Amino acid sequence: MNDGSIFAPDFKEMPYWIDAARGPNAPPPSGPASLPAKVDVAIVGAGLTGCAAAHELAKGGRDTLVLDANEPTEGASSRNAGMLGWHSKHYFTELCEKVGVDEATRFFRELRGIYDITVKRIHDEKIDCDFRRNGRFLGALTPKHYARMRREYEARARILGEEIDFIPYSQQVEMGSKRYHGGVVVRDNASIQPAKHVRGMRRRAENAGAKIVGQTRVTAIRRESDGFEVHTARGVVKARDVMIATNGYTTALTPWLVDRLVPINAYMVATEPMSENLTGSILPNHRMYADNRRRSNYMQLSPDRKRLLFGGQVGQRPVSLRDIGRRLQRDMTMLFPELEGVKLSYAWTGRCAATWDYYPRVGVHEGMHYALGYCFSGNAMGPYLGIKAARRILGAADADTFFNRTPFPYAPRYARSERLMEILMSYYTWADRPVAPAA
Ligand SMILES: Cc1cc2nc3c(=O)[nH]c(=O)nc-3n(C[C@H](O)[C@H](O)[C@H](O)COP(=O)(O)OP(=O)(O)OC[C@H]3O[C@@H](n4cnc5c(N)ncnc54)[C@H](O)[C@@H]3O)c2cc1C
Numbered sequence: 001m002n003d004g005s006i007f008a009p010d011f012k013e014m015p016y017w018i019d020a021a022r023g024p025n026a027p028p029p030s031g032p033a034s035l036p037a038k039v040d041v042a043i044v045g046a047g048l049t050g051c052a053a054a055h056e057l058a059k060g061g062r063d064t065l066v067l068d069a070n071e072p073t074e075g076a077s078s079r080n081a082g083m084l085g086w087h088s089k090h091y092f093t094e095l096c097e098k099v100g101v102d103e104a105t106r107f108f109r110e111l112r113g114i115y116d117i118t119v120k121r122i123h124d125e126k127i128d129c130d131f132r133r134n135g136r137f138l139g140a141l142t143p144k145h146y147a148r149m150r151r152e153y154e155a156r157a158r159i160l161g162e163e164i165d166f167i168p169y170s171q172q173v174e175m176g177s178k179r180y181h182g183g184v185v186v187r188d189n190a191s192i193q194p195a196k197h198v199r200g201m202r203r204r205a206e207n208a209g210a211k212i213v214g215q216t217r218v219t220a221i222r223r224e225s226d227g228f229e230v231h232t233a234r235g236v237v238k239a240r241d242v243m244i245a246t247n248g249y250t251t252a253l254t255p256w257l258v259d260r261l262v263p264i265n266a267y268m269v270a271t272e273p274m275s276e277n278l279t280g281s282i283l284p285n286h287r288m289y290a291d292n293r294r295r296s297n298y299m300q301l302s303p304d305r306k307r308l309l310f311g312g313q314v315g316q317r318p319v320s321l322r323d324i325g326r327r328l329q330r331d332m333t334m335l336f337p338e339l340e341g342v343k344l345s346y347a348w349t350g351r352c353a354a355t356w357d358y359y360p361r362v363g364v365h366e367g368m369h370y371a372l373g374y375c376f377s378g379n380a381m382g383p384y385l386g387i388k389a390a391r392r393i394l395g396a397a398d399a400d401t402f403f404n405r406t407p408f409p410y411a412p413r414y415a416r417s418e419r420l421m422e423i424l425m426s427y428y429t430w431a432d433r434p435v436a437p438a439a
Contacts, residue, residue: 006329008272008343013321015079016270016302016309016346017195029071032215038238039065039211041393042230044218044253045245046072049371051201052383053243054210056390064210065237067230069217069249073202076248078195079350080379081268081298081311083288084118085136085189086111089358089375093155101159108160110402118380119190127200129192130303136189136288137167139180141434145292146181153184163187169437175289176282177335181437183291191288191300192379201383218253223367241393244370245386247378248351256365260408261353261373262415267313267321269328270346271339273306282308282336293432295425297331307345308332315425317418321347334434352376356411362388362404369393 012019041057043050046068057064066072088111095104122131140146146169156162165185167173172180206212220231227240244250248264250257279301283289286305290298297312310332313324325347333340355361355373362371362385369392371385385403392399414420 005341006326006344007322008345011325011344012346013348014346015195015268015348015350016307017082017193018074018078019346020302021078021193021195021199029214032234033211033213035213035216035232035235035237036063036065036211039063040239041065041241041243042067042218042228042237042239043243043245044221044230045075045247045249046202046212046214047075047077047245047247048198048201048378048382049247049386050243050245051198051205051212051386053245053371053386053390054205054212055201055208056387057393058205058208058210060390060394060396062241062394064205065239066205066210066212067216067218067232067237068212068214070214072212072214073195073198076350076352076378077198077382079268079348080194080266081288081309082191082194082300082379083136083189083290083298084115084131084192084379085186085288085377086115086380087377089354091152092160093152096155105159107402108156112160114380114384117384121383122192122197122200125200125204127197127204129194129197129200131190131192132286132303133188133190134285134287136186136290137174137183137285138186139172139175139177139183139289139291141179141181141291141293142432143181143435145432146183149182149184149292153186174285174287175335176284176338178437179335179434180291181435185287189288193303194379197379221253221368228367242368243389243393244368245372245382245389247372247374247382248353250353250372254368254370257370257372258416259410260355260361262356262411262421264315264352264354264421265318265349265418266311266352266376267316267324267328267347267349268309268311269325269332269344269348270302271308271310272343272345274308274342276305278338278342279305279308281338294428295432297335308339308342315421317422318349321349324349352378356409356415359405360385360403361408362392362401363406363408364392365408
């Protein structure tokens with residue numbers, strides 16, 4: 001298949017979300033603003049984590065500056081799949097065996113609380129982000145995966161009280177694909193337009209008095225007797241406190257964190273607009289969709305229901321986005337053969353970060369605060385842990401959380417190698433390959 005056949009004439013190598021949030025007459029991004037000489041708190045990274053922390057600090061009376069190497073908000077927070085829930089890389093059933101039911105329940109209850117807080121903030125503060133509480137269908141691509149899914153979600157329904165619909169193969173009408181051996185619907189899950197969500201979070205931080213400056217990479221942080229010197233290519237800022245909110249974009253600026261995070265590339269495409277018949281036939285219930293393979297595909301329709309937004313190829317080393325587009329198109333037509341011939345309008349990539357024990361972290365190292373390692377669940381977790389870090393800087397009583405646990409384990413060097421990550425992910429693709437259901 002040649003390029004001409006799968007890429008629309010207006011194909012763009014950028015997130016659909018950012019383009020859609022900007023609108024057709026948006027002004028170009030503004031240039032970098034001037035830097036103050038001194039602030040109370042400097043935050044590195046203007047995504048969901050940095051913006052949420054900045055709002056909390058500014059509200060608490062701290063003179064707060066957020067610096068971003070690129071356009072503020074346009075890291076993973078604008079590039080993700082838009083799923084809002086209480087996902088974890090941990091299976092509840094496995095965690096119960098490993099750490100006991102009480103500890104596993106405490107972890108999942110905090111996750112659930114984080115989702116509720118996020119939904120409440122979006123509603124109460126009218127954050128315009130196409131929020132829809134539309135549930136999430138998790139499909140199984142092999143009989144083994146379905147059996148595992150049933151065990152997991154039966155336990156979650158029984159012990160955690162989650163509202164789950166079990167959909168066996170014979171009743172699978174959630175997706176117009178014959179590939180799934182059944183699945184579950186997690187009813188109380190939602191979707192958001194991520195670029196609009198993080199812009200809303202930026203706006204509220206700025207309204208509270210925080211200053212957010214883009215195109216300003218932090219190149220060094222030096223500890224002084226009375227705080228820190230934050231070095232950038234555009235000058236030095238003195239700060240009493242520093243917070244790191246760089247998640248998947250963490251660099252040698254903070255080597256201690258680099259040694260503890262597994263950075264992961266993730267990819268998405270958006271199709272050209274399709275007919276209502278076609279979108280309605282593939283994803284009739286307009287939910288969020290994913291599967292439980294270790295390297296899964298995830299998808300939803302755009303808020304206007306015209307395009308399919310489809311992700312996968314996680315852990316693939318950066319190749320050209322057209323090449324990624326071809327791979328994702330293959331994955332897409334494996335699930336929905338009727339999409340053969342539908343062209344791609346957008347392809348993009350973003351960086352996530354996992355921790356070695358799959359627990360996100362908030363904490364302090366050598367006087368520097370951090371919140372990161374969200375393992376693909378940063379839409380709710382990023383703001384939550386950003387606020388926890390801010391509360392600690394403010395000396396507030398409620399800074400405690402399951403996620404300030406220690407130790408923060410070292411991630412072996414091989415786990416941080418893009419080459420080995422790609423090999424591991426290719427192995428997962430093979431080991432979890434779909435099994436066609438019996439006709
Ligand atoms: C394709 C994809 C799909 C995903 N799907 C979901 C999903 O459906 N649901 C969900 O909950 N999560 C999802 N995630 C994860 C989620 O997007 C992230 O966990 C979350 O956005 C992290 O927010 P953040 O603010 O911590 O980091 P980011 O938004 O990535 O921001 C970090 C910022 O730090 C800046 N930075 C780095 N170094 C420096 C420096 N030296 N100086 C200045 N600035 C610096 C970067 O420029 C960047 O803007 C997905 C991620 C990807 C990529």
